Amino acid sequence: MIDCGPIGFEFTDDQGNPLDDIIFSVNTDKYDVPNQFVVNRQGNKWTVGEYLIKYRAYLIRYPTAWDTYLEQPFNVTIIEPLPGDFIFNVPPMWLDELEDKFLVLGDNLVYPFGAKVNTYGDEVNVDIDITSIRPFSNYESEINTFSLRGDGMSRLELGIHKVIINVSYVDPRGRLQNFSNFFYVHIIEDPSFIDLIKGESADPNYIEEEKWLGLTFFEP
Numbered sequence: 001m002i003d004c005g006p007i008g009f010e011f012t013d014d015q016g017n018p019l020d021d022i023i024f025s026v027n028t029d030k031y032d033v034p035n036q037f038v039v040n041r042q043g044n045k046w047t048v049g050e051y052l053i054k055y056r057a058y059l060i061r062y063p064t065a066w067d068t069y070l071e072q073p074f075n076v077t078i079i080e081p082l083p084g085d086f087i088f089n090v091p092p093m094w095l096d097e098l099e100d101k102f103l104v105l106g107d108n109l110v111y112p113f114g115a116k117v118n119t120y121g122d123e124v125n126v127d128i129d130i131t132s133i134r135p136f137s138n139y140e141s142e143i144n145t146f147s148l149r150g151d152g153m154s155r156l157e158l159g160i161h162k163v164i165i166n167v168s169y170v171d172p173r174g175r176l177q178n179f180s181n182f183f184y185v186h187i188i189e190d191p192s193f194i195d196l197i198k199g200e201s202a203d204p205n206y207i208e209e210e211k212w213l214g215l216t217f218f219e220p
Contacts, residue, residue, distance in 0.1 A: 025038045054073045133148065
């Protein structure tokens with residue numbers, strides 16, 4: 001037996017003309033399937049149509065010594081996608097609608113995010129990134145709810161704490177999708193300050209800003 005080496009393949013249209021390498025390619029990477037005929041991902045409507053493809057097999061070491069042709073071409077048809085074929089990878093609606101939370105020191109907070117699914121109805125992975133008040137925080141994956149326990153908090157927890165939400169899922173084409181958003185937890189001591197922090201005045205007569213020139217006298 002004589003080893004003539006590997007066999008190569010050459011793909012052309014039915015007239016023997018080279019194929020458009022934007023539309024078609026042949027995978028020759030040694031780590032993948034050798035001589036694999038590939039229809040590339042299309043992003044232009046001008047590629048829509050019918051293509052008749054032929055190929056020949058030959059000895060790579062002796063390209064002119066022997067070859068064989070496919071007698072009948074095979075057909076490749078590229079069509080426009082239907083509306084349901086489009087893949088829209090967007091974050092879950094609740095991730096885009098996160099709101100800051102205001103908490104009086106010592107009180108509890110329960111924040112349900114919403115349905116833990118993506119636009120395809122599949123469950124997503126949720127990761128909560130929080131460090132400063134982690135000992136008091138809890139995330140219930142089954143109901144997609146974030147909570148804080150007020151008991152045990154001290155004045156050291158007063159202030160603004162950033163909570164980062166990371167969401168990931170694999171889309172219908174097998175691609176990993178990652179999204180992230182955040183909200184702030186404001187922990188305060190005086191509940192009367194909540195409206196002020198939100199930018200609203202609890203007292204309609206509250207003066208936000210006053211400017212004047214000269215002296216001002218206040219009577220006791």
